[in-house]
Amino acid sequence: MTTTEQVPGYTVGTWDIDPVHSAIEFSVRHMGVGKSRGRFQSFRGEIVTAENPLESSVTATIDTNSVDTGNADRDAHLANPDFLDSENHPTATFRSTAIRADGDDYVIEGEFTLHSVTRTIALETELGGITEEGVLGLSAETTLNRTDFGVGPDGGAMVGEKVKLTIEVEAQLRS
Numbered sequence: 001m002t003t004t005e006q007v008p009g010y011t012v013g014t015w016d017i018d019p020v021h022s023a024i025e026f027s028v029r030h031m032g033v034g035k036s037r038g039r040f041q042s043f044r045g046e047i048v049t050a051e052n053p054l055e056s057s058v059t060a061t062i063d064t065n066s067v068d069t070g071n072a073d074r075d076a077h078l079a080n081p082d083f084l085d086s087e088n089h090p091t092a093t094f095r096s097t098a099i100r101a102d103g104d105d106y107v108i109e110g111e112f113t114l115h116s117v118t119r120t121i122a123l124e125t126e127l128g129g130i131t132e133e134g135v136l137g138l139s140a141e142t143t144l145n146r147t148d149f150g151v152g153p154d155g156g157a158m159v160g161e162k163v164k165l166t167i168e169v170e171a172q173l174r175s
């Protein structure tokens with residue numbers, strides 16, 4: 001996919017991620033048997049759509065202290081130095097470096113920085129669509145190894161090393 005005609009409603013411009021209609025969620029194995037789930041309540045970002053969709057870009061910043069698992073004690077533990085260390089690492093960031101078509105979907109590659117460690121990740125992305133009212137929707141997911149970012153203890157006895165990120169975005173075209 002290399003031309004704007006191949007994406008219905010495609011509009012070149014800058015889009016602001018709408019945190020009210022977007023979500024950044026995660027799940028991780030707990031004690032090897034179940035999954036603990038959570039989300040980040042505070043984040044911001046933008047999508048810049050280029051004439052060629054594959055030359056577009058995405059940036060995002062997550063407030064790591066906004067972690068919310070529905071349990072205040074667990075949230076405090078995740079924010080402390082044992083895991084996210086939000087006091088010393090208050091944000092996680094993503095900056096795309098490449099976008100490629102993958103069938104009807106896309107892969108957005110980029111630099112993800114968490115806990116002051118930067119790694120290249122790939123977001124498997126589905127474009128939900130673009131409305132005439134200037135709303136762009138997409139869904140993305142990836143799996144990270146938390147120990148690659150120095151988050152939490154090595155070994156996955158209590159908390160698994162693989163963390164699945166699921167991202168739902170609605171973005172508004174900037175006027």
